[in-house]
Amino acid sequence: MREHLLLLLIAISILSCGPSSEQLKCTQSGEFEICTPNNWNHVETDKAIFFSGLSDSIRNTFAIMQSLDLDWSTEEYILELNRQLTEDTIEVFTGYTLQRMQIDDIPTNTYYVQIDTKLDNQEYRAFGMVWRDDSHLNEFMIKRLATDFETGYKELSQVIFNLKSDGQSVFDRETELEYELTSFEEIAREKSP
Numbered sequence: 082m083r084e085h086l087l088l089l090l091i092a093i094s095i096l097s098c099g100p101s102s103e104q105l106k107c108t109q110s111g112e113f114e115i116c117t118p119n120n121w122n123h124v125e126t127d128k129a130i131f132f133s134g135l136s137d138s139i140r141n142t143f144a145i146m147q148s149l150d151l152d153w154s155t156e157e158y159i160l161e162l163n164r165q166l167t168e169d170t171i172e173v174f175t176g177y178t179l180q181r182m183q184i185d186d187i188p189t190n191t192y193y194v195q196i197d198t199k200l201d202n203q204e205y206r207a208f209g210m211v212w213r214d215d216s217h218l219n220e221f222m223i224k225r226l227a228t229d230f231e232t233g234y235k236e237l238s239q240v241i242f243n244l245k246s247d248g249q250s251v252f253d254r255e256t257e258l259e260y261e262l263t264s265f266e267e268i269a270r271e272k273s274p
Contacts, residue, residue, distance in 0.1 A: 105243060112217075113251075115146050116243035118236055135225055135233070141200060144223040144236070146244075151218045155190050155211050156268050158218055162194070162211075163265040172198040172205075179268075182260040184252070189213040193260075197227065206230050210241060212251075 105116040108123060110130040117123070121132040121144065132144040151158070159179070166174040178195040191212040198205045208230075209222030221240060225233040244251045 105239060107243070110146065111148050112246050113146060113148060114245040114248075115221075115240060117144070117240055135223065135229075135236075141203070141205060142225050142229075144240075145220070146240075147220045148217040149219070150216075153218055155192055155213050155218065156272055158211055158220070159192055159194070159268055160265065160272065166196065166198075169198075172200045175199050175204070177265070179263050179265065180260050181263045184212075194222070204228075206233070208233065208237060210237075210252075214246065214251075 104119060106119050106121075107114050107116040108125075108130060110125055111128070115130060117132060121135065124131045124133070128149060129145055129147040133140070133142070135142040135144060153161075166177075174196070176197040178193075180193040182191045182193060184191050189212065191210060193208070193210055195206065195208040198207070204227035205224055206227045206229075207222055207224035209220060211218070211220045213219065221237075221244070223233045223237055223240075241252050242250075242254055
């Protein structure tokens with residue numbers, strides 16, 4: 082019960098936390114304008130913008146914003162993410178939390194994903210959002226040391242609520258939110274014929 086309450090508070094604060102715009106720098110990447118903390122440096126590719134070394138320059142910490150030309154549902158992408166995590170031979174997948182959210186202005190399910198891994202005796206937590214718009218499958222994910230979760234969570238809220246697509250906010254602070262906890266296994270059952 083306590084875990085469910087914590088997850089509800091996380092979902093609510095993702096959609097209600099407001100950043101100070103003076104603490105952010107904004108970068109145009111494709112159709113998106115992404116505003117991040119001033120100390121994040123980025124590298125752009127055709128389909129993504131990548132930020133590295135978020136936890137005191139540790140090489141396995143990063144953030145990524147991707148807008149993919151995939152004709153996949155959010156559920157298909159989530160299942161592929163799970164497949165890659167469980168087959169990874171470098172990092173050990175140690176746990177996850179998955180929330181399916183229906184957000185009033187987004188026609189498909191949006192997912193909040195939180196993934197715990199371990200590498201070289203160091204624990205990491207990746208967390209972010211996966212959603213689909215009219216033409217792309219989108220993902221914003223932050224991976225930090227597990228001990229930096231609170232900092233990363235604040236950063237996630239800052240980025241998500243300042244994210245714009247074609248000049249319009251993607252996630253509105255006043256958004257009505259319905260969510261449910263789910264699992265990779267449940268999504269696989271729902272997707273199977």
